[in-house]
Amino acid sequence: MRLSVWAALPWDADCWLEHHAFCRQVFHHSRHFLPLTEGAEMNSRLLETLELLSEVDPARVLLIGRDAIHEDRDYTAKQLWEAIEVLGGAFNAVGIRHLGLAGDNSPQWLVIQLAAWRAGIVVTPIANFFSSEQCQHLLATTALDAIASAEPGALTRLVNLEVSNESLADESWHAQLDHEIGEGEWRSRCLSLEKGEAVYLIQRSSVPAAVPAGTALITFTSGTTGAPKGVCLSLEHLEKVLEGLSVRLEPVTLKRHGVLLPLAVLLENLAGGLLALWQGRCAIVDTASCTGLIGSGGLNALTLESWLDERRPQSLILVPNLLQVLVALCESSPIESPWRNSLTLVAVGGAKVPASLLARAIRLGLPVAQGYGLSELGSVVCLSLPGEEKGEIDSVGQPLEGLNLSLDDTGQLMIHGRRMLGYLGELNPLSADQPWPSGDLARCLETGGWCLEGRQRDVLILSSGRNVSPGWIEAELALIPGIRQAFVEGDGLCGLIALLAPVLNGDSTCTEDAIARAITLLNSRLPDYARLVAWQVLEASPDTTQPLSIASGEMTDNGRLRRARIRERRGDDLKRLAQRISTPSTVYPCPSSSQESDVLSRHHSAS
Template sequence: MSQLLKKIQAYSISQPDKTAFKSHLGQISYAELYKQVESLATHLKQTHCAILGIWADNSPQWVITQLAAMSAGINVIPMPIFFSPSQVQHLINSANIELIVLDERLKLAYPQVDFESYTNAQLPLPSGLSAYQKSTHTGSTTNLSTALVTFTSGSTGTPKGVCIDFDLIDQMCSSLHSLTHNLGVQKHLCLLPLAVMLENIAGAFLPLYAGETIVIDSSEITGLRGSSQSDIQQLGLYLSAEQPHSLIVTPELLKLLLLLKQQGQALDYLKLVAVGGGKVPKRLLQQANALNIPVYEGYGLSECGSVVALNTPNATKLGSAGKPLLHCNVKISDSGEILVYGPHMSGYLDEPVSVSDHISTGDLGYIDEDGFLFITGRIKNIQINSFGRNFSPEWIEAEINGLSGVIRSAIFGDGKPYITALIQTIPGVSESQIQQQIQQLNQSLPDYAQIKATLPMSAEVLTNHGLLTANGRIKRETIKHYYAQQIEDCYHSVTI
């Protein structure tokens, strides 16, 4: 049994009445949590399935199902609700999922996903959730040490399964707990989808490992229905009602928190807001500090169990990704690539088991004299202008994304005399407002990194032409190809 499950069992005895889960439907104590996990685990063993998928919005039952599968020795496949129908189908087929616990509304909303080979399975699940099992046993085999297989959407749109074992989950929880146990965090609120491993391990497993409380509700309750459909007023009311001590957010969610604070909402109950999932604009961190929001940037990747480094109130440096966790040994290669030694994934699904002693991240960075890790870009994205100067687009894009009214950006200047930026803004922001901010930004950038031309990107084009990954990151080469002519025209119309 994993250390996480052992701790939940121990808490069910030492603090049986303490709240483990809180949602709009009610509360679940540690004693009830352990009882539900063991009951469902017994039923799952009777299915004789090796691989289970969970396809549903956030809820306590999501985590209970995952824990029960872990207790039963069944691999768990979190199925992101933000995946496209083709990605969901690819995930089901490539992982050979034998049993799926799902929200019936998702099944109805995705008629393209083929469930013909599945029949209803009887499991003790709450209303709204159902279980479907393959009608014929496929003879799936599973690595007994694997606890979950998390799929990343990547830049190509084809999900890739990363195999994570029990030991890595336990070491991740132990390292994070050693950094956060003295911060007074007794209630964490899950805002990111539980299918995202960062929220799954650091947001759900870590509080249970520490014996604290998790608040989990669906996106309908939180108001976060996607990057373009977020209801900031509903989010504000939800936060005020729950008053969590900690959150995990993306840079986009951080912008919403800043806006709520600027509108006068009190957020003084927050003790730790960990931000990750992409390069964080430095000015966003500065704004958070000025507004007394305890925001701390981190860095990680699925192959390393989600978190590699993290700033904390006890050790922080603005602009860095923090210091590496205790179980990680981070080194920088001669070419500047970040290498992570220590426990990591056991391999990719359907590929040979990883035998390397480290993960080559593909990220560029350095470690300063105080031991803080700085991320400067991606190896494959490095561009060289016509004057021979190298630059990482992620750094400049992070600065642009920190401007007021900017949603996302993509910059290009490989082989060119200057940089052109494609920028998506929120509705109502004028071109003159953006240009004024770009001019101010250029004053803080070296000459080779300054933006001399801009082009607009619309939400409709980005969505309809597949220019973003499933979780909203830019597909750089796809964007470059789509806007190729307009980008080229900029170099004939702008005089420098």
């Protein structure tokens, strides 16, 4: 019966995008989804769409990229669905109930994720940039019974083993791993796919932690310690986000999305890779060594430019510091560069973007759009379109379909509509009938778009009675060459103080004197109450961990500072800065304590 429906359509390859919404509607009502085993009940419109596309346009290329051994992996619609079916069946055959997903970006990452959902298995991504403490917390709280990856090295790191691996295609790797584990907790398997590919798997005898009914994905996000919370999300929720994004992006021509951020980050996973597949477009998923990504948000500009020139994606998702790299590339490259002309959407989110950076991007002709969201709400709440808010370039746009926004009496943004099922291990989540308190201050524009004004709980009240959002100044400081991240404080003080994390690239031009001159220039553009009075350049820890980073536990995986953790860890530094400031007009740098005598001499001579 289903085939007779499609036989009546005037179908060809180019009809797919035009009829995509109708395809999903027909399948939604027909509910044509056969679980691989009895009891696998994770129905999915995304999977139905991929199955249908494998039949009506089997040669369409949906997924391309290079894996950890730099092998090109391309999947047509037919090949992708076959891989999902085969791997999903294998997951069920070995009895997995909750799957961790680890490793670098690669096409196989999305294959594994979709295959697990096809088999009715809950998926928890494990980010490469998670600390050991965060990984152990994740494994303990989920009690997941298996971890899969396209690269065995990612698995051995998680279970703290030193296992050599001469070739990722060597299916005997698990024998060596089992030898190392002995009679321990984990056992290993190698699951072979077609095209010479393999998925590496470790399993343990474990009863996974109870999750809310309908949970498909658990994303671990913000926390003030090494114990982040697990956000439980349903496929129905995630697919409504995909649907809302598709409607919002209808005016934009999109065919190829370049995955740049880690797929373990919900924003890129959902609004990047999965959205491309949902719309029948091509997702380009290369490893970090190909794209230039370093950790969770660093970037090698030359590698990025080479990747952009080769892949020519039409859409990208960036965080503000990556947008800064892209803007610098554009400023130094010819305007007729093919990769620049191919871009039709550069979506930026994760943190506040300085208006000055947005203005530079727009002057260069970059199709920049800002988004806003929370993991608890499916990562995307609002999205602007390129050029949409000409009078308010820092607008994050209008809410997606199915969501409504309002302000409470304090100016806090309240979000009405779909949200997570709950936090892992916590009872009584906020009722869906109640608005979600975002913790962000915002204002509504006449166009229906929204602008963020800072974090409600992060507003600093100076001794002058002036209120300052630290995110504003931190975003400006992060634009200074040599500064990777900044933390601004000032509650109860006569002016603002800052801790600065330098870029550790050995650039001799990024000296403290150069930073001081840049801060003086920045202060000249700021109102008197918002000027930086004192600062300290932080040094890396003895184990070379960068300060104010995810690795140091002072930043969340989506780029937000963990302010309580920083105040606790850097309390002595902040106290020393606070004690030294006299009036808001006194501006001086205060480097690390090892350079304290030099700081004092400079301060006394300046005053």
